[in-house]
Amino acid sequence: MLPNIHKALREISKSSDFVQTTITVQGKLLHFSYYASLINHEQFHHDLLSFIQTTNCEIENLDDLKALIPIEEIKASSDLKQISLSLTKGSIFLQIDPHLNEGLVVNIADLQLGLRTNNDTENEYSVIGPKVGFVENIDTNMNLLRKGLVSEKLIFEEHTIGSVSKTRVAIAYLEGITNPQHVNTVRQRLLDLDFEVIFDSSFLDQIIADNSNTLFPLLISTERVDRIKYSLISGQVAILSNGSPYVLSGPTTLFDFLISPEDYYLPWILGSFFRLIRYFGVAFSILATSFYVAILTFHYTVIPKELLSPIIESRINVPFLPLLEVLFLEITIELLREAGSRLPTKVGQTLGIVGGIVLGQAAVQAALTSNILLIIVSLSALASFTTPIFKMSNTIRFLRFPLIVLASFWGGLGIMIGIMFILGHLMRLKSLGSPYLVPLFPFRYKDYSDSFIRSSFTLTSNRNKYLRPILTKRYSLQEGKDIGDDYNNE
Amino acid sequence: MQNRVKENYTISGSFVFFLIGVSQTPGIVLNFQSLALRDAGQDAWISIILMGLSLHFIIWMIYKMLGYPAKDVIDVHRTIFGNFIGNTVSLLLVGYYFILALFVFRNYIEIIQVWVFPTLKTWVVGGVLICIIYYAVSGGFRILTGYSFFGVLAPTVLIFALYFPIRQGNLNNLLPVFNHSFLDLLKASKSSSFIFFGIETLLIYFPFLKLPEKNVKWAHFALLFTTFKHTSVIIVTLMYFSQGLLKHSLWPTLGMTKIIELSFIERFEYLFIFMWLTVIIPAICIPIWCCTRIMKRVAKLKPRLSLPFLLAILFIAALMFNERIKIDAFEKFLIEMGFYFIFVYIPFLFIIYVIRAKIGLKRK
Structure with a gap:
């Protein structure tokens, strides 16, 4: 019965x-x-x-x-x-x-109930360019992508993941362009997954990433629609997850995280310049304070004598070791940032002003830190926010702490050892099975047209080789419209 | 015949440029200029060029011997000497590569102690370096290649630092040219030959290269590049130092970088020494990796066991050489051993190999 x-x-x-x-x-x-x-x-x-x-x-x-x-x-x-x-x-x-x-x-499920219908990409802001962002609803997100990439080649492959949440997760790719191997890797890892509730796509990011013991994000997570469109046409795979306004894309390289969609909306010279500024920002943000510790603790002979007197003057009343001084300020900045991101926007702004200006000034007057250090620390904090992807800027902010400690132990040698460790780690990392440090290592000189600098569109007519796309050609080149080959203007 | 190295562990054949390039670099900061000067005076730079050019033959021999199909020297030993003696000879190579690594390792520790941290104990610097060496070697050969890539790039930037000593130098120091006998030049080549050591690691990692025979030009380019670098360094040194002073300098290259003063940095040699770590790490790791490779292939010892063991010995051995005199003696020993290894043993092996191959063909 x-x-x-x-x-x-x-x-x-x-x-x-x-x-x-x-x-x-x-x-x-x-x-x-x-x-x-x-x-x-x-x-x-x-x-x-x-x-x-x-x-x-x-x-x-x-x-x-x-x-x-x-x-x-x-x-x-x-x-x-x-x-x-x-x-x-x-x-x-x-x-x-x-x-x-x-x-x-x-x-007759109510898909819109309790969800917002639009998103202004507040967290990945750009001055120029579209400001449409993904929302929590996967159908809206798929719709946004379909509207942008009008092609039957755009494939969404949906899976249900999470034993309790039953989250709809979609793999998006362009058939005939994206290497099927990447799609297979993503699909296999998603299907092997056993997890109860997928709150956000960052869960997927952490679980399907190649290495879970790394500081570096291995998949891009972005709320910008234009960024995911760009990933798809360059041959990457995107992963959409219902309930998350962040869409993942991979395989990525370290340098993808320093690319802002805005680079492509500006003339290529400006775009490249700003991209290089970002690289400089990252290097400065990681190394500046550890250099300060190393130089003032061990290698003070490196400072030229003209520069020596301002440094001595600013540090003359500070009773602490450079290490303590730096840690004190760095942790203050981290506290400010953490508090700022937890508080409502308006309170957060006020706190930033109180914390940043008043605290900093007071700390210098109370001889807890030196003026020069205050400049360096705030500059490096500023520089860490130039990174377009939030996850990467977290990584960069963290990386300076081990380097500061190493610098206080062994000075410049310590910093170099830290850098070698990071370098080795980066070379070991893989994102969806492809190396994380291409085109630098393995060296692919053909892919340099769009990595460190963003070349003009006449040079980027082919897709980057390291993604191993099936179809290399993106678009055909046009004749130049400027004076070009005819100097006599006939 | 050994099993082929798996495709995803091999590296592009052109990367041999970086592997050879970085192995031959660490000697630049040592006293090869003063060693060459003792025999050949102001003509020492000719000796360096001679040495560089003669190594092209060695590279040619190695590629001939190990190519078609790609194999390493362990296979060659086995085919020539039979399994037992061949393996024994291969195991002896472990000692050679180990000494090569130890030489670079100990010298860098000494530079750190003399130039930067006079009070830092050997075991501290050694211990820290051992950690990073372990991390690098345990990453496998591809990671070492990556380190070599950066190890060639970084010091290439430092070449521009030569501008300052050139400005201070005196071209007359190089004159008269060719007033030493050919024998003297050869002697000088031999006594400064250690800057070219490291090329013999090719004997072990050869099967890890993709299409090695097609990319033989990159090995030669690497050697040309090294020769160019070393020659320009020694010419600048000879211009900058007087011969009497140079004879007693232990680190002439560092002495030259010391004079560089920029508006934001003085004591440029600090930067130089720390940047040099990018060269030192791959230059130590490649021979150590070769040791673990031989031990794996011959004694079936897993690298997981052999690597900590080797590094422990490296650490202890570095502590043993605690005086300049011992390090000096060690350098002399290494020069003798390396020189005969490269210029006698490899050609010897090559000739026997060719003869055996000929006989084998006739029998068929």
């Missing part, structure tokens, strides 16, 4: 938002089971009930009913497990006779 589904559902769900009602239509009782918190009530009343109640046709069996309801996602089912799963996703279960085991599963 099969269990009665209608009763069984009642048993399964003790939740108070689980509703089972009956409605009389043409003298027949229709039985509904659904979660009131999940379904779209407007759709329920307008598209479902009104059609059923106003119909003149005879409703004899489920097929008649199925033909009546103008909703796409509708199917007959008698599998208890499947039905209860659909119900928890926002479907309605509809039965004519509660003693029969078959009924209709109608999907």
Whole structure:
């Protein structure tokens, strides 16, 4: 004897938002089971009930009913497990006779409820360029990508991941351009995954990354639509996850994290210049304070004599070792940043001013730190925020601490040893199976047109080779429109 | 015949440029100029060129001997001497590569102690370096190649530092040219030959190169580049120092960089010494890696065991050479050994190999 589904559902769900009602239509009782918190009530009343109640046709069996309801996602089912799963996703279960085991599963989930519909890319701001960002709803995100890449080659491959959250995760790629090996790697790693709740795409990032014991982000996570479009056309794979406004893309290299979409909206000379500034910012941010510690602790002979007197003057009253002085200020800055990101925007701004200006000035006057150090620390904090991807700027801010400690132990030798460790680590890292430090190592000179600098569009007509795309050519070159080859203007 | 090295562990054949290039670099900061000067006077630079050019033959021999199909010297030993003696000879090579690594390692520690941290103990510097060497070697051969890449790039920037001593130098110091006998020049070549050592590690990592025979030009380019670097350094040194002073200098190159003064940095040699770590690490790691490779191939000893063991001995051995006199004697020993290894043993092996190959062909 099969269990009665209608009763069984009642048993399964003790939740108070689980509703089972009956409605009389043409003298027949229709039985509904659904979660009131999940379904779209407007759709329920307008598209479902009104059609059923106003119909003149005879409703004899489920097929008649199925033909009546103008909703796409509708199917007959008698599998208890499947039905209860659909119900928890926002479907309605509809039965004519509660003693029969078959009924209709109608999907009228409210997808927009509680979600924002637009996002202004506040966290990855750019002055020029589109400001549309991804939102929490995966369908909206897919729609945004489809609108931008109008091609049947854009493929979304959806999987359900998370034993409790049942999150919809989509792999996006361009067929015929992206190397299928990358897609296979991503798919395999996603399918092997066993996790309960995927709160955000960064969970996926951490779990499917090649190395979980690394400071460096191995996949780009961005809320900018233009950035993901660019990743897709250059032959990367994107991973969208429902409930997260951040979309992942990979395989990446270290240098991808220093590329801002804005580079491409500016003339290439300016774009390249700003990109180089960013590289300088990263180097400065990691090394400046550790240089300060190394030089003032061990190698004070390195300072030219003209520079010596201002440094001595500013440090003359400071009673601490350079290491303590630097750690004190660096940790202050970290506290300010952490507090600033936890507080509401307006309070955060005030705190920044109080903390940054007042504290800094007071610390110098109280002879806890020197003026010069204050300049260096605030500059390096500033420089760490030039990195376009937030995850990378976190990494960069962290990296300086081991270097400061090493510098206080062994001066310049310590810094070099730290750098060699980082270098070795970077060379070992892989992102979705491809090396993290290309095109620097392994050396690919052909890919230099768009890595350290952003060359003009006449030089970037081919995709970067290190992503091993199937189709290399991006676009064909046009004749130059400037004076070019004819100097006589004829 | 050994199993082929797996495709994803091999490196592009052109990377031999960086591997050879970095192995031959660390000697620049040592006293090769003064050693060459003792025999050849102001003509010492000719000796360096002679040495560089003669090594092209050695590279040619190595590529002939190990190519078609790619194999390493362990296979060659086995085919020539039979399994047992061949393996024994291969194991002797472990000692040679180890000494090569020890030489670079100990000398760098000494430079750190003399120039930067006079009070820092040998075991501290050694211990820190051992850590990073362990990390580098355990990453495998590809990582070493990466380190070599940066190890060639970084000191190439430092070449521009030669501008300052050139400005102070005196061209007359090089004159008269060719007033030493050819024998003297050869003697000088031999006594300063250690700056070219490291090329013989090619004997072990050869099968890790993709299409090595096609990329033989890169090995020659590397050697040409090294010869150019060493020659320009020695010419500048001869111009900058008087012969009497140079004879007693232990680190002439560092002495020259000392005079560089920029508006934001003085004591440029600090920067030089620290940057030099990028050269030192691959130059130590490659021979150590060769040791672990031989031990794996011959004695079936896993690198996971042999590497800590080797590094422990490296550390202890570095502590043993605690005086300048011992290091000096060690240098002399290394020069003798390396010179005969490269210029006698490799040609000897090559000739026997060619003869055996000829006989083998006739039998067929």
